[in-house]
Amino acid sequence: MADSPVPSFDRAASEAAVRALLRGLGQDPDAPELEDTPSRVAEFWAERLAGYGVDLGAELKPLPGDLSPVPVILERIPFVSTCEHHLAPFEGHATIGYLPGEGGTVGLSKLVRVVQAYAWRLQVQERMAQQIADALQTHLRPAAWGVDLVAVHTCMAHRGVKTPGVPVRTTLMGGIWRTDPPAPFRG
Numbered sequence: 075m076a077d078s079p080v081p082s083f084d085r086a087a088s089e090a091a092v093r094a095l096l097r098g099l100g101q102d103p104d105a106p107e108l109e110d111t112p113s114r115v116a117e118f119w120a121e122r123l124a125g126y127g128v129d130l131g132a133e134l135k136p137l138p139g140d141l142s143p144v145p146v147i148l149e150r151i152p153f154v155s156t157c158e159h160h161l162a163p164f165e166g167h168a169t170i171g172y173l174p175g176e177g178g179t180v181g182l183s184k185l186v187r188v189v190q191a192y193a194w195r196l197q198v199q200e201r202m203a204q205q206i207a208d209a210l211q212t213h214l215r216p217a218a219w220g221v222d223l224v225a226v227h228t229c230m231a232h233r234g235v236k237t238p239g240v241p242v243r244t245t246l247m248g249g250i251w252r253t254d255p256p257a258p259f260r261g
């Protein structure tokens with residue numbers, strides 16, 4: 075639908091599914107206090123999965139001008155993603171960076187957009203890290219790059235093993251940083 079950033083978002087089907095879920099959970103979706111809940115939940119998920127609609131190729135254009143190829147590292151970018159197994163949030167922070175190569179230097183905000191484009195999907199943490207790394211390599215063709223995600227998974231905290239607050243770390247490094255990572259990736 076045109077008003078959603080999620081390609082192929084079907085609002086009516088999403089709302090009907092929320093009504094069915096409420097019914098399945100023994101709730102009355104026609105109760106006055108739940109009247110707007112199906113549309114709110116459908117909107118929530120459309121926001122939550124907006125990353126599928128992002129065109130990173132259009133975002134990751136080099137900045138004009140004569141910039142020196144110095145390392146660019148953004149530390150602890152907050153992100154919220156969704157575990158594809160339980161549709162439960164996992165959230166944490168991403169440290170990502172690169173040493174500019176053939177693709178030049180991009181604006182700082184574009185690195186945040188890369189993290190968000192993959193966070194706002196159904197994910198597992200390892201895939202999200204790999205997709206960010208692949209995007210950096212494809213669009214920036216850097217001399218070196220690094221991705222470090224640290225997140226807490228509510229599917230471990232709120233259900234199942236019910237163990238809150240366990241930080242899960244996924245680190246991928248490439249190029250000359252693979253053997254000699256800069257300080258923010260050694261933490």
Ligand SMILES: Nc1nc2c(ncn2[C@@H]2O[C@H](COP(=O)(O)OP(=O)(O)OP(=O)(O)O)[C@@H](O)[C@H]2O)c(=O)[nH]1
Pocket residue numbers: 157158159197198199200227229230233234235
């Ligand atoms: N490697 C990895 N595992 C994840 C991630 N998110 C969730 N999981 C795990 O995926 C697994 C799914 O396992 P299943 O046995 O199919 O599901 P389950 O019976 O609900 O598992 P429990 O959580 O142990 O109750 C669980 O162990 C989760 O902790 C992730 O980002 N990466």
Ligand SMILES: [Zn+2]
Pocket residue numbers: 157158159160161162227229230
């Ligand atoms: Zn999960």
